[in-house]
Amino acid sequence: MSQQTESESRKLLGRLRDALADHGEGQERLDRITALIAGSMDTHVCSIYLFRDADTLELCATEGLNPAAVHQTRMRLGEGLVGRVAKTGQLVNSANAPQERGFRFMPETGEEIFTSFLGVPIQRLGETLGVLVVQSKNAREFSDDEIYALEVVAMVLAEMTELGAFMGVGEGMTARHTHQVLIRGVTGQEGAAEGQVYLHEPRVVVTNPIADDPHAELGRLHIALDKLRLSVDDMMTRVSAGEKEQMEVLEAYRMFANSRGWMRRMEEDIARGLSAEAAVEKEQSAARARMGKVPDPYLRERLHDLDDLSNRLLRILTGQGRETGAEMPENPILVARNIGPAELLDYGRSLKGVVLEEGSVGSHAAVVARALAIPLVINAKRVTTEALNGDAILVDGDQGLVHLRPEDAVANAFRDKIAMQAQALQRYASIRDKPARTLCGTEISLYMNAGLMADLPSLEGSGALGVGLFRTELQFLVRNKMPRRAELASIYAGVLDAAKGKRVTFRTLDIGSDKVLPYMKPTEEPNPALGWRAIRVGLHKPGVMRMQLQALIRAANGRPLTVMFPFIAQQEEFVTARDHLLRELERERSLDHVMPSSVEIGAMLETPSLAFAPRSFFEMTDFLSIGGNDLKQFFFAADRENERVRRRYDTLNVSFMGMIEHVVARCAETGTDLSFCGEDAGRPVEAICLAAMGLRSLSMRPASVGPVKHLLRQVDLGHLKTVIDSARQQGAQTVRPAVLAYLAKTI
Ligand code: PEP
Ligand code: MG
Numbered sequence: 001m002s003q004q005t006e007s008e009s010r011k012l013l014g015r016l017r018d019a020l021a022d023h024g025e026g027q028e029r030l031d032r033i034t035a036l037i038a039g040s041m042d043t044h045v046c047s048i049y050l051f052r053d054a055d056t057l058e059l060c061a062t063e064g065l066n067p068a069a070v071h072q073t074r075m076r077l078g079e080g081l082v083g084r085v086a087k088t089g090q091l092v093n094s095a096n097a098p099q100e101r102g103f104r105f106m107p108e109t110g111e112e113i114f115t116s117f118l119g120v121p122i123q124r125l126g127e128t129l130g131v132l133v134v135q136s137k138n139a140r141e142f143s144d145d146e147i148y149a150l151e152v153v154a155m156v157l158a159e160m161t162e163l164g165a166f167m168g169v170g171e172g173m174t175a176r177h178t179h180q181v182l183i184r185g186v187t188g189q190e191g192a193a194e195g196q197v198y199l200h201e202p203r204v205v206v207t208n209p210i211a212d213d214p215h216a217e218l219g220r221l222h223i224a225l226d227k228l229r230l231s232v233d234d235m236m237t238r239v240s241a242g243e244k245e246q247m248e249v250l251e252a253y254r255m256f257a258n259s260r261g262w263m264r265r266m267e268e269d270i271a272r273g274l275s276a277e278a279a280v281e282k283e284q285s286a287a288r289a290r291m292g293k294v295p296d297p298y299l300r301e302r303l304h305d306l307d308d309l310s311n312r313l314l315r316i317l318t319g320q321g322r323e324t325g326a327e328m329p330e331n332p333i334l335v336a337r338n339i340g341p342a343e344l345l346d347y348g349r350s351l352k353g354v355v356l357e358e359g360s361v362g363s364h365a366a367v368v369a370r371a372l373a374i375p376l377v378i379n380a381k382r383v384t385t386e387a388l389n390g391d392a393i394l395v396d397g398d399q400g401l402v403h404l405r406p407e408d409a410v411a412n413a414f415r416d417k418i419a420m421q422a423q424a425l426q427r428y429a430s431i432r433d434k435p436a437r438t439l440c441g442t443e444i445s446l447y448m449n450a451g452l453m454a455d456l457p458s459l460e461g462s463g464a465l466g467v468g469l470f471r472t473e474l475q476f477l478v479r480n481k482m483p484r485r486a487e488l489a490s491i492y493a494g495v496l497d498a499a500k501g502k503r504v505t506f507r508t509l510d511i512g513s514d515k516v517l518p519y520m521k522p523t524e525e526p527n528p529a530l531g532w533r534a535i536r537v538g539l540h541k542p543g544v545m546r547m548q549l550q551a552l553i554r555a556a557n558g559r560p561l562t563v564m565f566p567f568i569a570q571q572e573e574f575v576t577a578r579d580h581l582l583r584e585l586e587r588e589r590s591l592d593h594v595m596p597s598s599v600e601i602g603a604m605l606e607t608p609s610l611a612f613a614p615r616s617f618f619e620m621t622d623f624l625s626i627g628g629n630d631l632k633q634f635f636f637a638a639d640r641e642n643e644r645v646r647r648r649y650d651t652l653n654v655s656f657m658g659m660i661e662h663v664v665a666r667c668a669e670t671g672t673d674l675s676f677c678g679e680d681a682g683r684p685v686e687a688i689c690l691a692a693m694g695l696r697s698l699s700m701r702p703a704s705v706g707p708v709k710h711l712l713r714q715v716d717l718g719h720l721k722t723v724i725d726s727a728r729q730q731g732a733q734t735v736r737p738a739v740l741a742y743l744a745k746t747i
Helices: 003-021 026-041 080-088 144-162 214-238 244-257 260-271 276-291 297-318 341-350 364-372 408-430 457-462 473-477 485-499 535-540 542-556 571-590 615-620 628-635 654-670 684-692 702-712 717-729 736-746
Strands: 045-053 056-063 074-076 092-094 116-124 127-136 181-184 186-189 192-199 332-336 353-356 376-378 392-396 401-404 445-450 466-471 503-507 561-568 599-605 623-626 673-676 697-700
Touching (some): 003 260, 026 045, 045 080, 056 080, 080 092, 116 276, 127 144, 144 276, 214 244, 214 276, 276 297, 332 341, 332 392, 353 392, 364 473, 376 392, 408 702, 445 457, 445 702, 457 702, 466 485, 485 503, 485 542, 535 542, 535 561, 571 599, 571 615, 615 654, 623 654, 628 654, 654 673, 684 702, 684 717, 697 702, 717 736
Parallel strands (some): 192 332, 353 376, 466 503, 503 561, 673 697
Antiparallel strands (some): 092 116, 116 127, 392 401
């Protein structure tokens, strides 16, 4: 880049700043800017298009096109060259625009006489806000320098749009972050909540995108980069060698912090007249725009690292910390790009809901949100760019929807839904201390699933008889290093204390597949759900499992101990796991520790193979618990994490019902206790069908105990079984329609 183009560019930005500083309406500002750019770049036309809604762009200002077309000419996303720039986020540079694919002729603008076209996206943090276009009559390709200059201008326009500098009469010129926005995400945890946005990572605001003195700005950038590098080095010294994944992220940080390419691009932006922070943000925006298009998850992660690093650099430059001083609102709904389980746990139950831009159903954050019983929506695209601290927000975890700044009608309808749920809760509270006895007099034992100390207070309120599944991995997932035996023993003892004598079934560590411990060496597996997970890890490397078993024995300290092993696929795995427990009991006895008053050892039935295990297996296990989430995924060969298939097969499908029936019969033969602890146990219709098939014990999320009990108390299992059997005889694929029809008739 020549000195001359640099100073031309700086001059243009300088004039742009003057144009922006002048008083006047947004429209006047935009008009001045288009005239200025056309003049500086020596083009016949300069136009600015801004989004009026998510799909439509509006011509908001022009120099050179017919002025009457302003606010009249509109373009759909993807339509014409302007629509293409907006849709792809990529510039279009053409010496012969009318011949370009997708060119759209708009007679009202009189544009057919303009041959060359350069359009660049007006982008902020990867979000396209509009399109900046220059056109000329003569056929010319715009040079790299010209493109760059226009991109820099577009960046400034984006900042100023965000700051509300272009508000006016056109639909495209309404203030940002004021409209109602509906974001469709994916259910992470059911439930509905109304509250105000609380941003986990508040955005840095750049108020001075243009700077006069490039030397001073370069100096500021270099000082900030030095500080950044030092802080990364400092973080590295604080991470111990065992914390490999964290170390990898920091290595990536260090690489970016020292990247010459990154620094050079920012230096060039500054030479063009941007301030240091605007230069950082311009490159961050470009990286974000790439992020969505990179298919490789590893590279996408690295772009995230660069994004995080840019945020750090911006904070150093602007002095704006993580804390913006924004107070936690009364009903906080946490909005974040993503969040770790420990951080989410820190917020705890003060949150009314959580909305994540990324995340997955099986992510650790989702597991914690479930444990905290707060509605969670994941994959809520662009929520962190749309939402401002304090914005009104409705989270519909059932549908995976987020209403940001909802209009009254939407908010009222939503409140009705919450009120109905609250009424139902009251109804459930009234039967809390009553048994889950069906009309035919069968009593079903309802237990709750838990995984954190925070879950235990629900034991009393929910009416559950105890904890049917305590997922011990959560204690491992929320830490950044392996917990120690004494720590675990004290947590488990706390759980037993809180249960006040009610039965608690501890499941040993179930890691692998989607549950990866941050401090354990990640293993590359072609198919993790079918790989080295749960009991397979426990038996292959028994050190951690044995330590956990010791902690459990010590926690019991004279009280009954109930342990089950996850993901047992064949008898020999159970035998070996049980031997480990028996050996640890012996060892603890020899060390003079107090023994549990009784020990029950069970297995989770999560693979179809175990349903066909030898009779001796059913005889030796004290109890079995069907892990329906995994059993269903393996029975139907449908990944429980994969949105495309995970809802494809109905639990009430006759094949799955047949499987359940078979397991019930096998357990009946040997008198083995059987329960069901997958998510389906907490769905009332599924739960009554499981009971009709012979299950007498169900374990579910605490919030489901009430609804399940409520329905159980209204059905006759004998009648229901007849309905199910007759649907099966008639060749139904699923018994659901018949069951629903029966319920509609009888309840
Ligand atoms: C299951 O698979 O049904 C189960 C209860 O275990 P998890 O969901 O923890 O895999
Ligand atoms: Mg499971």
